[in-house]
Amino acid sequence: MAREGAERPPEETLSLWKREQARLKARVVDWDTEAWQRDPDFSGLQxxxxVDVSFVEGDSVSACVSLVVLSYPELEVVYEECRMVTLTAPYVSGFLAFREVPFLVEAVQRLQEKEPDLMPQVLLVDGNGVLHHQGFGVACHLGVLTDLPSVGVAKKLLQVDGLEKSDLHKEKIRLLRAGEDTFPLVGGSGVVLGMALKSHDHSTNPLYVSVGHRISLEAAVRLTRACCRFRTPEPVRQADIRSREYIRRTLGSHGPPALRQERIQKAQRSEACPRGGLGEPEGEDRSPQDHSPDPGAELDEPSEAPRDSGNLKNRAVMMSVSTDQSLYRAKNTP
DNA sequence: GCGACAG
DNA sequence: ATCTTGTCGC
Incomplete structure (x- = not known):
């Protein structure tokens, strides 16, 4: 029973969502709070x-939420969890968090219960941080609700506050050389909202990095860069790969019958070319050859004093942050 | 009708 | 987000 896509919520709901974003935005800390963030080599970061959410084709409410934790600097997966969920809110640009964040928070809570020692010191999130309509994208939202440092890594530019894919913007992209180059994304107010980062020598489209929570833009970009083996940073990439794989394993024998045949042929084609090249064909990092070698508190008054995000005492803070379910449930037309 | 549109 | 085909490079 693949339920059909949810419709756009009424203005009343969007209004409530905006208020919530404005309320939580006050809790965002956009500077480094951890010692490792200031270290040139991120020593202390382990x-x-x-996180990522993948969808079941033909079904806009069934999805797989995955949370992975990688060791640093090895970038090897030390924790992984995939879980099927039923989304309650539709996707509306600017309100991605209301669709995904409740499940991401739950994933972090389960990690806290099962393997507290593996709690990540920072989360890389697929989406924007402060580079957002209300200055509070999904990366900020998740960061604030969990009180974990977080970074927003988007694959497409969200054209907000004067930012646009103008010819000038495209020209700046063309000028990015080594796979480490960046240029600032300055909003209309003159504030730097994020940085465009050419994460890979052979990738055309840059990543759009912005502050999520408890980290400076400088450290956010440096960290993202340090986590990139391919175009997208490994933590996000692994979460993506594994959530997709989970859906394949789970719905492989069922799912949309009409599309199964092609799915099989695709799988066979992938196996035909086991080793992939380095380049990620034109911006996207979704090519079959893209497989890497292995398959696989009260923050009301932010203090300048660095806190250890790995300190489990802070996790209690997370539990205290309410996630009013009604706010994350789309009220569609009666 | 046209442009926008994180995931 | 998801789907699609081909193409380049090692």
């Missing part, structure tokens, strides 16, 4: 988390 665990980087990544």
């Amino acid at each position: 665990r980087v988390g990544g």
